[in-house]
Amino acid sequence: GAVVSQHPSWVICKSGTSVKIECRSLDFQATTMFWYRQFPKQSLMLMATSNEGSKATYEQGVEKDKFLINHASLTLSTLTVTSAHPEDSSFYICSARDRREYQPQHFGDGTRLSIL
């Protein structure tokens, strides 16, 4: 089945550090990848939609300068949390949609980010 690899699984770092999270589709081509954030006991919140070769589309309230997204190839998208602060601590999950029609989104295992 389709596999999406997300790294790292856990990040603990100091306030002010920038953190990069990678999302790879391993056995299919993904023209579109999605970045979500989920706080404890809350729903998934879509942060941005990443399209290969073009600028990401950010949801309302998500700072594009804070959360940098790069989707340089059909199999890789990265999210960089710049100058992270404790309030950025959350569970970040990427998903990728197979470019073929009527395919589900497949999720990575998520990255648990803790900013001290």
Added chain:
Amino acid sequence: GQNIDQPTEMTATEGAIVQINCTYQTSGFNGLFWYQQHAGEAPTFLSYNVLDGLEEKGRFSSFLSRSKGYSYLLLKELQMKDSASYLCAVMDSNYQLIWGAGTKLIIKP
């Protein structure tokens, strides 16, 4: 606006059957998905319906009625490991997924 409704929480007994309902109002429709999410983990894909009717996959079945904007996920022979949140999501006319808030299913022995 776009809206997905599903119950917040349900409780069922091990070995029993449970039905989780989902109603939706979206801009266009390109299919409805069900995902399972265990606490602290990412969602995993369960089922996809784009035509009316029932799709069966082992102990899990999913039903869709497009005219009613309604779907349900049916779980049979419940096991303790089925305790999780179940997310309903609809793909709209722009191929974006609109997510429900999820139904937390609690299985009791």
